[in-house]
Amino acid sequence: MNTLVKTIEVLGIIAFALTGIYAARKKGMDLIGVYSLAMVTALGGGSLRDIILNRHPLFWIQHYQYPVFLLALSIGASLVEQAFFERRSMVGIVLALDALGLGSFSASGAYIADQLGCTLFISSILGVTTGIWGGVMRDIVCNDIPYVFQRTELYATCSFFGSWTYLLVYRSLENDIVAATACIGVTFVLRMLAIRYKIKLPV
Amino acid sequence: MNTLVKTIEVLGIIAFALTGIYAARKKGMDLIGVYSLAMVTALGGGSLRDIILNRHPLFWIQHYQYPVFLLALSIGASLVEQAFFERRSMVGIVLALDALGLGSFSASGAYIADQLGCTLFISSILGVTTGIWGGVMRDIVCNDIPYVFQRTELYATCSFFGSWTYLLVYRSLENDIVAATACIGVTFVLRMLAIRYKIKLPV
């Protein structure tokens, strides 16, 4: 994948980690809890994808800088007041980066499953799994009902359409960078629209 | 495995999925939550078995129709009133199919572990794991203490005896269809007796 897609993935990992750090601090956890939740939220979805698809070494063992970086981020964020993360502008930034991360993770899940010969539907499921299960694991560890399963603004649904975008564009053009960019674009726009207009699933 | 055993497995997957769908709706989840819990409950135990035993591709990636089918089931069930699933006759049907599913999953877990050279005890543990962990994961995601670990009518115990039935019959007759059928029979009858006479473990 090229630099743009890579950069977006890193931005997404930061956003995912920040939601984990925020949740951990809200539950009164110490640095160990904060770091663990940053890791689980940011790397959990991709780890599940790699384990389901038998892809080794796991992506964060291969990109061994990620866990070091997340430790630095966790320590840094622990020194900042929690109120900072609740500022309106900060919430907006994290929501936007999180939507980019959701898109890039969806693309990576769909891409890898497709490369390994999975059917289109299974590949889209792996895209969604990669995109949302980090957050699901975060909520499970925090003893909350997973946020994305609740009747809130579209989240997994954006990932689902993004994953299909990746798969259909890739099947048409055989160009994974264009497909990934399209996937991130569709996921991001859908998610922003869902937040802006409070769009929820009918059932 | 033959058609009978295969049919029973599919019936079990439907029953497991229905308990997941019911739990998700009770927690007020939307279609994403409903489908995710249907997947986790129906496919979680078998996925854990495949991951523990390093068996790839996972059974639901190989039988790629299952996730599509579960999506259709989830959409269908979302259109039905929740009260429908609480009807006495519906509860009875789901309990019976669930017991068949428990039996067929126990047989598949014990069968696969045994084929891979595990000891009898480990194979029986894998039978029980395959049978019960879908439901355990459902309850974890729903933020409940797993139902099967509570002091209720025998459930995992039926799976344990069913798994041993499989293993002993298979070792005697070298016929996996007879062994699987015996396993499903023993699990089903034990479970029905446990429900009927409210049999619980003494400790």
Place this chain on the structure above:
Amino acid sequence: MNTLVKTIEVLGIIAFALTGIYAARKKGMDLIGVYSLAMVTALGGGSLRDIILNRHPLFWIQHYQYPVFLLALSIGASLVEQAFFERRSMVGIVLALDALGLGSFSASGAYIADQLGCTLFISSILGVTTGIWGGVMRDIVCNDIPYVFQRTELYATCSFFGSWTYLLVYRSLENDIVAATACIGVTFVLRMLAIRYKIKLPV
């Protein structure tokens, strides 16, 4: 590894299992729940390590005596009054054995990751993961916020320093038995000091 390290591992597994059994009984679970939590707590961290590092068969399938032993322990412990485990002397013994187990699991995680060519930091993360995730899974199944993530006496931190001790001693002396013993010693002493002087992380 030699007999000393092996013995300490078994003592640790017993201690981990006892904390699982205690938690299960406190939640009113029956023998199935007690045994499942004993297994999850004692074998969960090592299983996660093996799955992350793609190491098969999992250590408890290879050491197939562990699950049998844990069943015997679970049955035995179910016959003892819960108050017995709350006795001051019993709590002290379990805390001490648990600290030994934490050390030996940290050593095994760091050792295996290092052997497989992981970086030092990743290896230390795997050491901590092996040491603490059994307990994390226990708390997740029990529907509690993981104890080790809360603002309590140092636990994961001891495992982290223990893992680094292993890695640095091993890199210096190329002797895994000395390194494992040093890891267990450092983890144990740090943990005992943390409990004695109520040492917590500053953030």
